[in-house]
Amino acid sequence: MTERKDDRLWGGRFDKAPDALFDAFQNSFAFDCRLLPYEIAVDRAWAKALQRVGILTESEVRQTLAALDKIAARAESDPVWMASSNAEDVHHFVEKALVEELGPTGWKLHTGRSRNELVATDFRLFVMEAAREIRLALLALIHAFMAQAKANQKTPMAGMTHMQHAQPILLSHLLMAHAQAFLRDIARLANASASADACPMGSGAIAGNAYGIDRNAIASDLGFSRVTPNSLDAVSDRDFALDYLFALSGIATHLSRLAEDFVLFASQEFSYVILPDEYSTGSSLMPQKKNPDSWELLRGKTGRITSTLFALFTTLKGLPTSYQRDLQEDKEALFAAHDQINDMLAVAAGAVALTKFREDRLRAAAGNPALLATDAADYLVRRGIPFRQAHDLIGKVLREAEKQSKPWFQLSPEEFRAISAEFGSDFLGSLSVENAIASKSVPGGTSEESVRAAITQLEQTLVQLEKPS
Secondary structure: OOEOOOOOOOHHHOOEOOOHHHHHHHOOHHHHHHHHHHHHHHHHHHHHHHHHOOOOOHHHHHHHHHHHHHHHHHHHHOHHHHHOOOOOOHHHHHHHHHHHHHHHHHHHHHOOOOHHHHHHHHHHHHHHHHHHHHHHHHHHHHHHHHHHHHHOOOOEEEEEEOOEEEEEEEHHHHHHHHHHHHHHHHHHHHHHHHHHOOEOOOOOOOOOOOOOOOHHHHHHHHOOOOEOOOHHHHHHOOHHHHHHHHHHHHHHHHHHHHHHHHHHHHOOOOOOEEOOHHHOEOOOOOOOOOEOHHHHHHHHHHHHHHHHHHHHHHHHHOOOOOOOHHHHHHHHHHHHHHHHHHHHHHHHHHHHHHOEEOHHHHHHHHOOHHHHHHHHHHHHHHOOOOHHHHHHHHHHHHHHHHHHOOOHHHOOHHHHHHHOOOOOOOHHHHOOHHHHHHOOOOOOOOOHHHHHHHHHHHHHHHHHHOOOO
16 A cells, blocks of 8 residues: 655545556646746735735745745756656645745645636736737737838739739738738737636635635736636636637638748749748758748648647537536647747748748739739720629630630730720720739728838837837
């Protein structure tokens, strides 16, 4: 028979120690040790709360706060100390260390509280800080897009739908499109942070606190704007983690779309970009190769991020109300997704910033007269023909050109007029890439004027987003 370990937070009920394999299986300290800074912050706030209700004396609080500071400092300076601990989880680790420092006084800190509310509070604090970190990484990427848009403001390219050349646009317009997507990700991060911004402390295991704890004071001490409204819900709610993983999945999806663009643009068939050496690799066999590995890896890692969202959804799906140990599965994958997205954004920002765009190739593709078919229909509309009829007439022009196996703009004036008398002598002269782009001057359009306005608006938005809160 193995003897139970007396320092466990729950050991009094048991005569025997856990099975060794099960003990290792259920131990979470290997990953929830990452929550130590938040655990220390919560412990400090709780010590002050216990003083306010007479559980701890002023002297005991002073000793407890000093001991917590010492634990935090040692954990930072001596990683081996934490790594060699046999603590069950981060809460157990801190209590053991407190008792080593303070003796039985260290046991007082857990008065009236449960690990259920502790881990929920720590995790919320982590998500709030993590969202701030990813927000900064997103802002850096958006700045890279804006710099490239300014540098390539007048470069035309062939815009595509269904992976087919569609209409001429400006390269800067495409770059700003990606910037807008990542701006939306910042908004989703803010939503996730707001979802996490409620303090569970004072909820106990499920029923609340029996000592009259001032929950609002604890929330204020920890930087929360409010307290959770229901103790039972507070210990089991992981919607904030879902919201954060949804925001990360959105970022990953936008990075994957960006990566797909750049992988295609780097191919010999497009040759729109020159990949930076710093974010490319070569072939171990073929000396001529320069591979877009940074973009391919960004595209590939997206599945890893989105899988964490669905994994947590699956974990939560079958749980009854209140805390269940299944919720231990919420943190490890979220931590990994956070770290991965942080790295992905840094790589993407660096690769975007150092990419060179081949204006000659972009301009040549934009110059294909086939891309002006819509503008040809617009010409007829301006002469009073309903758009649907104009669309049909241009379709007949294209079909006639196909029959003659030549580009449509090489049809003779007589052939145009045979299709419609509305094709005037100025028809072909009115069509050009420059005119096509300039005509899209509405807000959000691809004209130089519209893109300049969009860049100015983005700059103003970034100034607001980067103001100290």
